Amino acid sequence: MTTWYPVAVTLLVAGVIVGVMCTINMLIGPKRPGAIKSEAFECGNPPSGSAWGRFSVRFYLTAILFLIFDVEVIFLYPWAVELRYLGMFGFVEALIFIAILCVGLLYAWQRGALDWD
Amino acid sequence: MSPFNLAAINFVWLPILPLVVVTVAAMAVLLAGVRVDDSESEGLGLLTLASLAVAFVFTLGILGQYGVAFAGAISVDSFSAFFELVILIAAMFTVMMSLDYAAENRIPGAEYYSLLLFSVLGMMLMAAAGDLIVIFLGLETMSITVYVLAGIMRRNAKSNEAAIKYFLLGAFSTGFLLYGIALVYGATGTIKLGPIHDALASGAMGSNPLLLAGIGMMVIGFGFKVAAVPFHMWAPDVYEGAPTPVTAFMAVGVKLAAFAAFIRVFMVDFASVGAHWQTVLWVIAALTMTGGNLIAVVQTNIKRMLAYSAIAHAGYLLLGMAAGVRSGPAILYYLLGYTFTNLGAFSVVIALERRGEAGNQISDFRGLAARQPLLAGAMAIFLLSLTGVPPMAGFVGKFYIFSEALHQGYVGLVIIAVLNSVVSAYYYFYVLVAMYMQEGGVEVERLSARPALVAAVGLAALATILIGVYPQPYIASAANAFHSASGAEGSHSAALEP
Numbered sequence: 001m002t003t004w005y006p007v008a009v010t011l012l013v014a015g016v017i018v019g020v021m022c023t024i025n026m027l028i029g030p031k032r033p034g035a036i037k038s039e040a041f042e043c044g045n046p047p048s049g050s051a052w053g054r055f056s057v058r059f060y061l062t063a064i065l066f067l068i069f070d071v072e073v074i075f076l077y078p079w080a081v082e083l084r085y086l087g088m089f090g091f092v093e094a095l096i097f098i099a100i101l102c103v104g105l106l107y108a109w110q111r112g113a114l115d116w117d
Numbered sequence: 118m119s120p121f122n123l124a125a126i127n128f129v130w131l132p133i134l135p136l137v138v139v140t141v142a143a144m145a146v147l148l149a150g151v152r153v154d155d156s157e158s159e160g161l162g163l164l165t166l167a168s169l170a171v172a173f174v175f176t177l178g179i180l181g182q183y184g185v186a187f188a189g190a191i192s193v194d195s196f197s198a199f200f201e202l203v204i205l206i207a208a209m210f211t212v213m214m215s216l217d218y219a220a221e222n223r224i225p226g227a228e229y230y231s232l233l234l235f236s237v238l239g240m241m242l243m244a245a246a247g248d249l250i251v252i253f254l255g256l257e258t259m260s261i262t263v264y265v266l267a268g269i270m271r272r273n274a275k276s277n278e279a280a281i282k283y284f285l286l287g288a289f290s291t292g293f294l295l296y297g298i299a300l301v302y303g304a305t306g307t308i309k310l311g312p313i314h315d316a317l318a319s320g321a322m323g324s325n326p327l328l329l330a331g332i333g334m335m336v337i338g339f340g341f342k343v344a345a346v347p348f349h350m351w352a353p354d355v356y357e358g359a360p361t362p363v364t365a366f367m368a369v370g371v372k373l374a375a376f377a378a379f380i381r382v383f384m385v386d387f388a389s390v391g392a393h394w395q396t397v398l399w400v401i402a403a404l405t406m407t408g409g410n411l412i413a414v415v416q417t418n419i420k421r422m423l424a425y426s427a428i429a430h431a432g433y434l435l436l437g438m439a440a441g442v443r444s445g446p447a448i449l450y451y452l453l454g455y456t457f458t459n460l461g462a463f464s465v466v467i468a469l470e471r472r473g474e475a476g477n478q479i480s481d482f483r484g485l486a487a488r489q490p491l492l493a494g495a496m497a498i499f500l501l502s503l504t505g506v507p508p509m510a511g512f513v514g515k516f517y518i519f520s521e522a523l524h525q526g527y528v529g530l531v532i533i534a535v536l537n538s539v540v541s542a543y544y545y546f547y548v549l550v551a552m553y554m555q556e557g558g559v560e561v562e563r564l565s566a567r568p569a570l571v572a573a574v575g576l577a578a579l580a581t582i583l584i585g586v587y588p589q590p591y592i593a594s595a596a597n598a599f600h601s602a603s604g605a606e607g608s609h610s611a612a613l614e615p
Binding site: 100103106107110111 | 140144147148151152227
């Protein structure tokens with residue numbers, strides 16, 4: 001039980017600091033709300049239109065294709081880092097992996113998923 | 118890590134060669150079929166059939182080998198070979214049923230056949246799995262493709278309903294299984310089946326609550342996949358809505374794969390803690406048999422009737438599991454007979470079916486014997502086998518499972534099972550009566566123009582009789598397969614790896 005003592009203290013201190021700061025801010029901070037300040041925060045861009053607007057269903061294909069190659073890259077990074085250690089076996093395995101993904105791309109291409117209109 | 122060693126790699130890759138063949142075939146069919154019109158997909162079907170046959174031959178090569186490959190991820194034994202062979206047979210029958218069905222119903226051939234192959238890949242992986250993660254991987258590969266296959270007739274509302282129901286409930290059940298795997302891993306500290314077996318057999322676990330919760334979760338996960346009561350709600354709607362060849366594939370292939378993993382994990386690796394889960398399976402088996410058979414009685418749609426019958430048969434198989442290790446060979450033999458019988462019955466249903474749902478009612482079978490005596494005769498064989506009438510495979514399977522359970526003292530459960538068999542005779546014979554003693558029903562069209570379907574019916578009928586009349590070699594190979602799984606777990610140090 002004693003080993004968890006520092007964790008408990010850290011939790012307590014964190015809670016107290018956050019609580020005190022929020023309370024002080026609430027009490028003495030100036031409040032001047034304006035039209036621009038009340039907008040939903042969108043990374044600095046002025047918001048345009050409603051989030052409920054309609055968009056083309058084709059985006060779902062784009063999203064799926066993105067997913068395929070996104071995942072591919074996620075797997076290739078660790079492989080690239082350990083290339084020397086994994087040797088020829090790892091190299092061939094990565095090639096097989098990429099080949100299988102290429103079949104997916106080829107299929108999507110042939111089916112016309114890459115044509116926008 | 119050693120440099121590229123070709124000899125060593127060959128040795129390790131041999132056990133998964135059938136899986137590689139199926140994977141490559143799935144991708145080849147997908148690419149070859151992109152430009153093929155939906156109504157001309159027979160060629161793709163034949164390509165699928167050929168590659169399944171090649172995988173079958175390669176799988177025969179694994180028979181008699183022992184050990185583990187890929188650091189324990191793949192079990193190499195006759196148990197995996199047995200199930201892989203039966204799964205491949207089921208897949209080949211499914212393709213034979215699909216050849217004309219897919220073309221007539223404008224099912225996109227490239228997607229249909231490649232998804233079928235990917236699904237077979239997942240099933241074989243479940244049968245050959247050597248650790249819990251590979252079982253999960255195989256289960257997901259199988260399930261996700263079957264969800265899509267169930268809904269592949271996109272313009273058919275029932276097909277869509279089947280897919281979405283199966284997907285939602287299937288995803289939910291997968292969560293249970295995965296949680297169970299995580300808890301078992303937490304309790305034993307390993308996901309490899311061999312070490313789990315040793316950890317439990319040493320008795321150090323006792324009744325660790327983590328382990329028991331994990332086992333319970335895994336019972337739920339597998340229970341969903343084999344459609345055991347009370348986890349069966351999805352089965353009738355999905356079986357009814359899916360394209361009929363896919364229904365056959367689900368009723369047989371998915372069940373085979375799920376039971377392969379279920380039996381390997383529970384009857385081999387969890388065998389030493391059997392006291393904890395056998396009672397649970399006792400109750401589930403009794404519920405499944407009774408529920409499946411009673412609800413089947415009131416069905417008017419043949420696909421729904423066969424769905425409830427499939428639930429009931431899962432109950433008989435669970436009876437074997439509840440009765441303990443000695444029933445293992447009987448369960449495997451039963452699954453073999455069930456495979457041919459059920460595939461045959463669904464082939465006959467397809468023969469009667471025309472565009473849409475016409476021909477799916479039991480009343481459509483009226484007078485079939487007068488118009489198509491051979492087709493009706495084959496259906497009679499399948500129905501008698503499902504009931505458990507000698508000399509069909511279904512009789513020997515039931516007799517074997519029930520007698521093994523009796524030997525182990527499960528008298529109450531066997532009495533429930535026999536009473537259920539009597540109930541099941543009612544709805545199976547109802548179809549027989551419709552075929553032979555009533556008039557009306559639908560005309561069977563173009564049977565002579567569908568040689569693959571006719572061949573599927575004929576081969577299934579022959580196999581159903583052959584396995585029932587001369588069961589010894591099949592019982593022997595089932596026993597050999599089951600004992601190789603229990604034996605291999607004991608000596609899992611004998612790895613195939615370099």
